[in-house]
Amino acid sequence: MTAFPNSGFLSEASDRLRDMLSALATSVSLDRGEVLFEQGDEGDALYALLEGALEVSFLAMSGRKLALSLMRPGEVFGEIALFDSGPRTATITAAEPSRVLRVRRKDLMEQIRKHPELAEDMIRLAGLRMRWMGAQLNEQVFLPMPVRLARKLLLLANQQDTPSERIALSQSELAEFVGATREAVSKTISTWKRSNVVEASRGGLQIHDFDALRQLAESDLI
DSSP states (O other), rough: OOOOSGGGTTTTOOHHHHHHHHHHHHEEEEEOOOEEEEEBBBEEEEEEESSSSSSEEEEEETTTEEEEEEEEEEOOOGGGTTTTTOOOEEEEEEEESEEEEEHHHHHHHHHHHOOOOOHHHHHHHHHHHHHHHHHHHHHHSSSSHHHHHHHHHHHHHSSSSSSEEEEEHHHHHHHHHHHHOHHHHHHHHHHHHHSSSHHHHTEEEEEOOHHHHHHHHHHHHH
């Protein structure tokens, strides 16, 4: 039996709940480019990434696929499906050969009915998830746009021991991510370019100084 990671949604789960999830889990292997689930699919399972890397993407209003982030081993995702079988809000695709653990909602609910004391643990975890989502909403509403942009660029970047990295998103698409106008994003990028933090190119953005970008992401006074 492979244990579920003690991270993300499960970082504050009881040992008993984590053991139950591990006992219910099945292993799923994915080849590079294989889709685990698509945006709009019915949510029916919780997942944990054990090996490889998974791309998180969604379809923008323009119809173009936008990559949101790249998940690495240890990340737990899809937990909303344990409480609500509504549609998935993003597509998960293997960026390289990967292996995940999967726990289906129906199997978990069957165990919760047999062991109702574990429902309290699940409710507590749902509350923590709601608090996290509230914090994300507050960040989107109250943080200055340049801070939101810096944080989004860091989230999209792999940062794998490279001095610079290209993000293949246009300024209009970045504006969609941070809830701002294209003009505001363009003005911010032009300011950062003068300090050699980033450089705009056709259909993308090159990050030159990750340390400076991290400082911008942590500031709330910009």
